[in-house]
Amino acid sequence: MTTALEKKQYFVHSLLAWFRAYQRDLPWRRTKDPYRIWVSEIMLQQTRVDTVIPYYERFLERFPTVEALADAPEEEVLKLWEGLGYYSRARNLQSAVREVRDTYNGVVPDDRQHFSSLKGVGPYTTGAVLSIAYNRPEPAVDGNVMRVLSRYFLIEEDIMKGSTRAHMEHLIREMIPHDAAGDFNQALMELGALICTPKSPQCLVCPVMEQCTGRLEGKEEQLPIKKKAKAPRPEYRIAAMVGSVEGEKPFLIRQRSGQGLLANMWELPHMEYGKGMEELSEAGEQEALARHIQAETGLIVKPHGFLMNAEHTFSHIHWNMKVYAFEIVQQHPLPDHYRWIRKEEMQHFAFPNIFLRIIGARQS
DNA sequence: GACACGTGGCG
DNA sequence: TCGCCAAGTGT
Numbered sequence: 001m002t003t004a005l006e007k008k009q010y011f012v013h014s015l016l017a018w019f020r021a022y023q024r025d026l027p028w029r030r031t032k033d034p035y036r037i038w039v040s041e042i043m044l045q046q047t048r049v050d051t052v053i054p055y056y057e058r059f060l061e062r063f064p065t066v067e068a069l070a071d072a073p074e075e076e077v078l079k080l081w082e083g084l085g086y087y088s089r090a091r092n093l094q095s096a097v098r099e100v101r102d103t104y105n106g107v108v109p110d111d112r113q114h115f116s117s118l119k120g121v122g123p124y125t126t127g128a129v130l131s132i133a134y135n136r137p138e139p140a141v142d143g144n145v146m147r148v149l150s151r152y153f154l155i156e157e158d159i160m161k162g163s164t165r166a167h168m169e170h171l172i173r174e175m176i177p178h179d180a181a182g183d184f185n186q187a188l189m190e191l192g193a194l195i196c197t198p199k200s201p202q203c204l205v206c207p208v209m210e211q212c213t214g215r216l217e218g219k220e221e222q223l224p225i226k227k228k229a230k231a232p233r234p235e236y237r238i239a240a241m242v243g244s245v246e247g248e249k250p251f252l253i254r255q256r257s258g259q260g261l262l263a264n265m266w267e268l269p270h271m272e273y274g275k276g277m278e279e280l281s282e283a284g285e286q287e288a289l290a291r292h293i294q295a296e297t298g299l300i301v302k303p304h305g306f307l308m309n310a311e312h313t314f315s316h317i318h319w320n321m322k323v324y325a326f327e328i329v330q331q332h333p334l335p336d337h338y339r340w341i342r343k344e345e346m347q348h349f350a351f352p353n354i355f356l357r358i359i360g361a362r363q364s
Numbered sequence: 365g366a367c368a369c370g371t372g373g374c375g
Numbered sequence: 376t377c378g379c380c381a382a383g384t385g386t
Contacts, residue, residue: 040382042382044381044382044383045382045383046369046371046381046382046384047371047372047381048373048380048382049381050373051371051381084371085372086371086383087369088368088385089383092384120385121384122384122385124383128382142383143380143381143382143383144381160365162365189382193381198379198380198381228378228379230367260369261368261370262369262370263369312371314368314369314370315368315369315371316367316368316369317368317369352370353372
């Protein structure tokens with residue numbers, strides 16, 4: 001018979017020993033700089049380690065300190081974030097770093113109250129940075145931790161509910177070693193990433209298999225309990241390649257608003273055009289786009305044929321996009337958020353993935 | 365609590 | 376192929 005206390009002690013010690021033997025050598029594990037830990041945690045939100053690594057290296061080469069990031073132009077930060085997704089993370093991070101510079105004398109706060117008040121810093125990031133950089137005994141409950149704990153302790157609560165997170169945080173506070181808080185939190189996540197994976201967990205090599213109730217009950221594949229996400233809603237859009245379809249000549253781009261989806265990023269001019277692919281004829285679509293462009297820019301353009309279809313799935317929206325080419329009939333001075341650029345100049349503008357693909361596909 | 369908010373990898 | 380999902384936060 002094992003007591004609840006023994007089950008927790010076994011978990012802590014087995015997990016820590018395993019982590020110290022098998023943890024991956026990751027760039028942000030080679031530093032204790034709170035700023036660098038912080039950057040890594042923001043990039044890692046909803047994003048895979050392998051995706052983050054090159055972004056992390058480039059970002060810290062360009063912005064090695066709180067001051068460097070605080071002083072940078074926002075466009076440059078966004079450009080270095082291009083392709084990583086969830087772009088408000090970049091803006092919030094820079095805003096938070098500016099607050100650290102202005103309010104905390106450039107020193108990342110080492111307590112929950114101050115650090116968690118910064119933009120983009122929620123309960124997970126608070127616990128992760130404070131424990132890893134400052135060894136504070138704070139829980140850092142992410143998806144990995146929820147999965148590991150729900151299996152080990154057989155917690156059959158919906159992990160989308162706030163009360164479940166509170167339950168997990170309480171468990172962590174009971175277990176977290178005050179002399180190894182960062183290692184413990186990272187060990188939990190590392191186990192979730194390497195062994196206690198969402199599908200086909202590697203229970204036979206798991207350091208805590210002996211006491212894992214989910215495994216002992218044969219329920220590990222059913223945990224954690226989580227409601228299914230809704231399917232992205234479809235949207236039908238028509239986009240314009242105005243100007244050149246070849247590499248050397250300029251084409252028309254515009255900047256999105258500072259709020260909402262893909263805030264402040266650049267794109268090809270485009271518009272939504274109804275609920276189905278058969279709303280308008282091809283000629284009707286080109287006419288609608290030409291009017292849209294003239295209304296927004298004053299440019300007079302003439303249809304030059306169909307270019308390509310493109311699809312892109314965001315978390316909550318699925319874009320079906322038809323791209324048409326246009327020639328300029330009459331020039332007009334552009335409003336501020338429009339530009340003529342050549343392909344080489346794209347390095348100065350941050351584009352979301354779907355437009356990188358469309359424009360890139362035009363090149364060869 | 366529910367929804368907005370990106371992207372790429374994997375079985 | 377395609378649904379699921381990966382170190383979440385803001386509103």
